Amino acid sequence: MSGFNKVVTTYDEALAGLQDDMTVMVGGFGLCGIPEGLIKAVYDKGTKGLTCISNNAGVDGFGLGIWLEKRQIKTMIGSYVGENELFEKLFLSGEMEVILTPQGTLAEKIRAGGAGIPAFFTATGFGTKVAEGKETRQFDGRDYVLEPALTADYSLVKAWKADTMGNLIFRKTARNFNPMMAAAGKITIAEVEEIVQPGELDPDQIHTPGIYVQRVIKGKFEKRIEQRTVRSA
């Protein structure tokens, strides 16, 4: 019996069951905290027709940018997606549908999806294109928009450390969308820098409890930096 050992050793095992036309969430903000190996593995697998939920869409040749190269994304749901030229081409030509969502609303829609909340009201986007076609309502004299939750067939997230039971700890701003996406995926795969034994992570300090994580794989990370900004010492 496997009990709660969720560690897999190959990307094939990690992505088992992923099929064309599924909805996939991918963690990260820009190139910070993205599951690099899993993204590459989906590229290698060639899965197509994906609805991809991610705050950004990578850059040319790295991160989700490589899914664009193979035309693997049918619909992209994100808040800020234009850091690469190919994206622009696919978007303007209509090859790819793009649903722009305010970043906080995106985060909350994903959080709601994992938490069993089918919809919630938010003031964000009221009176803008984002609210078009959506129900609005006043509470205490202020206007709000009803936003439905998001869930995914697969969530690909990146963590710093995992134990074998899938408990996750993130590091600095590489946390970003990863915890909510972990909770909102039917199958959540965590690609991590280090796998430790149960008991090695402080139970008070676990960011994502293992109940949300189905598979854990140790990855290798390039951690490319988009805007290397420094000051002189």
Next chain:
Amino acid sequence: MSGFNKVVTTYDEALAGLQDDMTVMVGGFGLCGIPEGLIKAVYDKGTKGLTCISNNAGVDGFGLGIWLEKRQIKTMIGSYVGENELFEKLFLSGEMEVILTPQGTLAEKIRAGGAGIPAFFTATGFGTKVAEGKETRQFDGRDYVLEPALTADYSLVKAWKADTMGNLIFRKTARNFNPMMAAAGKITIAEVEEIVQPGELDPDQIHTPGIYVQRVIKGKFEKRIEQRTVRSA
């Protein structure tokens, strides 16, 4: 200039501005993780007509039970409130209004209040007394109830450690409702076991960022146990 030093040294300072008829959230689950000294200070102050939001209502003579003695609570919002006899008396005599709310809905209403979400849908309570008079709606063929958020004039929470800037860390199951209540209070006062200097808490491990906390006071805790259940060694 005080900058971000939120430490106060007396309960008078901690509760400055608290007035009759306000709404007050009080953290804890049973007697675990309750702000004992702040509860006692409100009792001493004698503030009346309070709408009190707390999962439980203490026991006779301890925790929120002492607010009952002085008839300080006008309306009690909680999920499980009957651990003391005085409560029963006040409830049945109509001296105190009681609004029973499912525990998860209560937690989410408070979380929503702090997060600027005025209302959300949940399946919890559909078809029961809890849903009476509330809007219901189907999503994907399932029925949900619309629940409004809760906020408070004052939130009294208990943490394990705070730094002087109000960053909080909780311990074990004493976390419970405290983090959401910290976010949902206009004025949040954290009563803690230990106050440390900024930088002593790992920024990755802070449960409640200081932005939610207005005042910090070092308390003394009896930590009474309701159900001391042990096994033989």
Next chain:
Amino acid sequence: MALDRNQIAQRVAQEMKDGYYVNLGIGIPTLVANYIPQGMQVMLQSENGLLGMGEFPTEDKVDPDLINAGKQTVTAVTGAAYFSSAESFAMIRGGHVDLTVLGAFEVDQEGNIASWMIPGKLVKGMGGAMDLVAGAQNIIVTMTHANKRGESKILKKCTLPLTGVNCIKTVVTELAVMEIRDGAFHLLERAPGVSVEEIRDKTDGKLVIPDSVPEMQFM
């Protein structure tokens, strides 16, 4: 022979699967933890903010900051995690808990459950029960088949205020294991030595009885 509390718990424990995350209610459900088949791993969720609840502490390990949803002092197992009540119920409401076991005053053939309030008696509150029945993937109710006056609690329609609607699929009593579907209780197993007739007599709701009703098996 009707089952005792421990035997009911033992029968429920057979429904566990390796790798399950499980929330056990107060009373008989709590006893289920004692009968989890050997070699099988399950993680117990306590809705006050703990995944990986362990057994009661020895006297020297009692910690007032570590209790379960029944407010009893407990321990945490290796690999446990603590979290807030909002996160805990996100887990429950979001369908991440595989199985919930809880008690009830009444269930009916539509899968409705009444477990939190008896009008005229003091109402202490529903705690997390409404969230648990609305959120868990699978729910098993443990209860006695009838009250002390012999009146059935396995009903056509619940008479007490409901905890949840159309949510209960499996009921384990001192007499029987039943599945609720298509508006009826389907008799799956009977307690050793208990007759189908006794079960039928004590069941008010529509009871579907197959040609053969096996006895429960205990190791």
Next chain:
Amino acid sequence: MALDRNQIAQRVAQEMKDGYYVNLGIGIPTLVANYIPQGMQVMLQSENGLLGMGEFPTEDKVDPDLINAGKQTVTAVTGAAYFSSAESFAMIRGGHVDLTVLGAFEVDQEGNIASWMIPGKLVKGMGGAMDLVAGAQNIIVTMTHANKRGESKILKKCTLPLTGVNCIKTVVTELAVMEIRDGAFHLLERAPGVSVEEIRDKTDGKLVIPDSVPEMQFM
């Protein structure tokens, strides 16, 4: 003389108060951090999950796991905290951030702002801007008074797709500080040496001019 980018940032910095939690947008708003009055403490919030953003790192301190919302490598100050995007926007949406400073293409006399989309050009997305204008307690917009062709961007009614409605109270341009209320821009201050006439000429929206319009003061 019209202000340069740094002077606009310097003027905005005068709106800070000790103990403020502040979110600074990309561009001129980022420069505001350089002019926070001495002895005053503010904490900078970066919406990708950091409260307590510090200056850019020295070369040896660059950490790919530590960036700001503009994806630049940054540092964290003593007393900082990291959190998820959901927590970050809970903070923003819930009104816990005292002040947001952000740029705009257009603002109008109703307090509407357009800052994320120019039809016909590529739309990259609104990022966190819509949440920030919906959630912050106070919002200051920094922008140029008119475009390169001299056309006002301080309008009766925004022409571009909106980022938020009725939310902007204060605008700081290279020419003026204005408060928006009661459907008009109220001129509060003018840049040193800039005439009220120039401001009036470059303002399309309704402009309320008091008898005396002081010049901005810089230390």
